[in-house]
Amino acid sequence: MLWLRTWRLGIKSLLLHPMRTGLTVLGIFIGVASVIWLLAIGEGISQEAQRQIEGLGADNIMVRSIKPLNPPNASANAFILAYGLLREDYQQLTETIPTIKSALPIREMRRDVRYSDKKLDARVVGCTPEYADVTRLFMDRGHFITDAEVKQSQNHCVLAAKVVEHLFPYEDPLGRRIYVQDHNDYYRIVGVCRDRPPTAAIGGSLDAQDFSQDIYIPISTMRKRIGDTVVMRSGGSREGETVELNQITLRIDNIHNVVKTAALVEATLEKNHSKLQDTKVIVPLELLEQAKRIRMMLMVAFGLVAAISLVVGGIGIMNIMLATVTERTREIGIRRALGARRTDIVRQFLVETIAMSVLGGIIGVFFGLIFPPGFEALRDLVTKLSPETIAALPDVMRDGSPIIVPASIPLAFGISVVIGIMFGLYPAYRAAQMDPIEALRHE
Amino acid sequence: MKLAAKLEELTKWYELKSETVKALRGVTFDVPEGDYVAIMGPSGSGKSTLLNLLGCLDRPTHGSLFLGDANIANMNDNQLSHTRATRIGFIFQSYNLIQQLTVVENIEVPLYYQGRLSKSDRERCHELAGMVGLGDRLKHRPAQLSGGQQQRVAIARSLVNDPYFVLADEPTGNLDTVTSEEILKLFESLNAMGKTIIMVTHENEIAAHAKRVIRLRDGLVQSDVRKTDRIILN
Ligand SMILES: Nc1ncnc2c1ncn2[C@@H]1O[C@H](COP(=O)(O)OP(=O)(O)O)[C@@H](O)[C@H]1O
Ligand SMILES: [Mg+2]
Numbered sequence: 001m002l003w004l005r006t007w008r009l010g011i012k013s014l015l016l017h018p019m020r021t022g023l024t025v026l027g028i029f030i031g032v033a034s035v036i037w038l039l040a041i042g043e044g045i046s047q048e049a050q051r052q053i054e055g056l057g058a059d060n061i062m063v064r065s066i067k068p069l070n071p072p073n074a075s076a077n078a079f080i081l082a083y084g085l086l087r088e089d090y091q092q093l094t095e096t097i098p099t100i101k102s103a104l105p106i107r108e109m110r111r112d113v114r115y116s117d118k119k120l121d122a123r124v125v126g127c128t129p130e131y132a133d134v135t136r137l138f139m140d141r142g143h144f145i146t147d148a149e150v151k152q153s154q155n156h157c158v159l160a161a162k163v164v165e166h167l168f169p170y171e172d173p174l175g176r177r178i179y180v181q182d183h184n185d186y187y188r189i190v191g192v193c194r195d196r197p198p199t200a201a202i203g204g205s206l207d208a209q210d211f212s213q214d215i216y217i218p219i220s221t222m223r224k225r226i227g228d229t230v231v232m233r234s235g236g237s238r239e240g241e242t243v244e245l246n247q248i249t250l251r252i253d254n255i256h257n258v259v260k261t262a263a264l265v266e267a268t269l270e271k272n273h274s275k276l277q278d279t280k281v282i283v284p285l286e287l288l289e290q291a292k293r294i295r296m297m298l299m300v301a302f303g304l305v306a307a308i309s310l311v312v313g314g315i316g317i318m319n320i321m322l323a324t325v326t327e328r329t330r331e332i333g334i335r336r337a338l339g340a341r342r343t344d345i346v347r348q349f350l351v352e353t354i355a356m357s358v359l360g361g362i363i364g365v366f367f368g369l370i371f372p373p374g375f376e377a378l379r380d381l382v383t384k385l386s387p388e389t390i391a392a393l394p395d396v397m398r399d400g401s402p403i404i405v406p407a408s409i410p411l412a413f414g415i416s417v418v419i420g421i422m423f424g425l426y427p428a429y430r431a432a433q434m435d436p437i438e439a440l441r442h443e
Numbered sequence: 444m445k446l447a448a449k450l451e452e453l454t455k456w457y458e459l460k461s462e463t464v465k466a467l468r469g470v471t472f473d474v475p476e477g478d479y480v481a482i483m484g485p486s487g488s489g490k491s492t493l494l495n496l497l498g499c500l501d502r503p504t505h506g507s508l509f510l511g512d513a514n515i516a517n518m519n520d521n522q523l524s525h526t527r528a529t530r531i532g533f534i535f536q537s538y539n540l541i542q543q544l545t546v547v548e549n550i551e552v553p554l555y556y557q558g559r560l561s562k563s564d565r566e567r568c569h570e571l572a573g574m575v576g577l578g579d580r581l582k583h584r585p586a587q588l589s590g591g592q593q594q595r596v597a598i599a600r601s602l603v604n605d606p607y608f609v610l611a612d613e614p615t616g617n618l619d620t621v622t623s624e625e626i627l628k629l630f631e632s633l634n635a636m637g638k639t640i641i642m643v644t645h646e647n648e649i650a651a652h653a654k655r656v657i658r659l660r661d662g663l664v665q666s667d668v669r670k671t672d673r674i675i676l677n
Contacts, residue, residue, distance in 0.1 A: 335535050340556050342521075440500075
């Protein structure tokens with residue numbers, strides 16, 4: 001009953017100055033909302049990164065060819081550079097490391113392809129049937145490359161959805177043949193993939209990948225019909241490179257063996273590639289762990305920023321309460337004369353600061369909760385009004401969404417209450433220490 | 444007769460940097476229950492100091508002040524607060540109501556600091572408001588009331604905790620003559636009901652309403668005269 005009255009009185013006193021109270025509450029509200037927002041943004045970014053890394057498969061290891069930075073000039077036809085993973089590497093890896101369940105070799109190159117009068121600069125990917133499974137590729141129609149097609153090196157191909165859109169705007173591509181220009185060669189279309197969003201770059205270890213212009217063919221067919229060497233004419237000079245495989249994706253039997261196996265893979269590749277440094281081992285599991293560490297750092301950094309804004313809000317409370325105490329000196333004197341103990345006065349002013357910070361906290365939590373849907377609504381609106389702006393945004397802002405960290409709600413709220421108490425204590429103490437006689441005389 | 448207050452060699456010194464101001468230099472008198480005392484004296488004679496001590500807002504330097512059996516000279520800050528909440532009624536020259544509270548809520552304040560506000564307490568507050576003639580203004584705020592009405596609220600508030608005595612510091616100082624008369628009438632009727640009143644004033648006409656006049660001078664009691672005595676003296 002009495003505490004109810006204390007609270008009612010506090011709220012009444014606050015309502016005497018609605019503007020002042022409102023602005024003070026605003027300070028706390030911004031602090032609390034920013035805790036929730038920043039943590040939600042941090043969580044959104046890291047979950048998006050995590051999702052992309054998990055898309056690579058936590059039980060996979062990728063070995064990629066990379067163009068050496070300073071290539072040797074020893075070879076006879078110097079304009080053709082040979083580097084990267086060899087079929088021999090593939091053989092060795094699969095035969096010597098028992099924890100490798102399966103290995104997926106990939107060779108990719110850019111080629112001009114045509115169908116009737118339509119032309120496209122496509123990425124031709126030589127692969128095996130597992131490719132679809134490992135890279136989470138789903139079929140729209142037809143089938144993906146089969147073992148039989150690989151075995152017989154058939155000139156069959158599977159098209160990405162965007163390629164179909166471009167080359168076959170009006171026709172059904174299945175059964176038709178596309179023409180690969182540089183090799184004067186035809187490929188029969190046996191399947192069409194479902195549309196698939198590009199993956200973002202992950203740290204420095206993996207470039208962003210756009211699958212929209214992919215054409216998949218059996219890797220054996222690629223070797224036989226196109227070969228390992230690609231020559232590009234740039235200006236007057238000719239430049240070329242010989243690469244046997246661009247990537248080998250290794251599936252490991254057990255997630256616990258991933259790190260161990262990665263070390264073995266590095267050691268195995270050492271022999272052929274230590275000089276040129278033309279291969280790179282990517283371990284999504286390690287990236288995942290790295291992403292988790294980055295997430296912690298993000299949370300701490302964002303939390304710190306938010307904490308600062310809460311402290312600023314707290315200083316606002318203290319400022320207002322000090323002014324209020326001075327202004328209400330007379331009232332304090334009256335209350336002391338009528339029997340209020342020092343602790344009663346402390347409680348009275350503390351209740352006011354707590355009321356303000358709790359109110360700020362509640363509004364802050366409310367705005368915190370509507371942040372993710374609000375963010376998405378805003379993004380949709382901007383997408384509609386000016387698609388260029390959206391296109392210019394980084395991937396995480398385009399694809400990711402803020403995700404509320406559940407713990408941030410009680411955390412932010414709790415902090416706001418603590419701030420209210422902490423910053424309210426001193427003004428309340430000042431009020432309580434006043435001499436009642438002096439206070440009564442105050443004008 | 445039971446005493447509302449008993450003062451023995453009550454002394455109050457104010458220690459300043461350069462000197463010690465002896466505001467009260469040994470004041471001794473009794474206030475029996477049901478008494479109506481006016482305290483008079485020139486400015487600086489120690490009236491306010493005495494009132495602060497009687498009101499338990501301050502502690503004496505020497506001597507003792509008994510309210511009932513308890514000597515306030517030995518009380519700590521919380522005990523003084525408790526005594527104010529339970530045993531003393533204050534009436535000020537400038538009313539000193541709390542602006543954000545209604546009439547009833549103002550009357551309730553001392554009970555609130557006693558930690559009690561039962562239904563019967565609530566009813567008592569309404570009764571007191573009725574007694575001072577404000578039964579129809581319960582929900583009004585001080586700003587909506589005239590000076591006389593505000594002082595009536597203060598009187599009701601001073602009675603709510605059933606005090607040893609009501610302390611009034613120039614209670615009519617801010618009021619016109621007619622309103623002053625009304626307030627003094629109210630005091631007289633309260634006194635007739637058995638309430639003890641101690642009032643500071645510098646006006647003889649006001650003091651004339653009291654049963655007893657104590658004059659202070661330089662921190663000492665100069666004279667202590669009862670009305671009956673005065674009649675005999677005349
Ligand atoms: N808080 C104080 N500090 C120092 N001196 C004081 C204080 N209060 C009163 N005095 C001094 O004590 C004497 C009595 O003052 P007071 O009790 O206010 O007299 P009155 O109310 O009769 O005018 C005066 O000389 C006054 O200056
Ligand atoms: Mg005075």
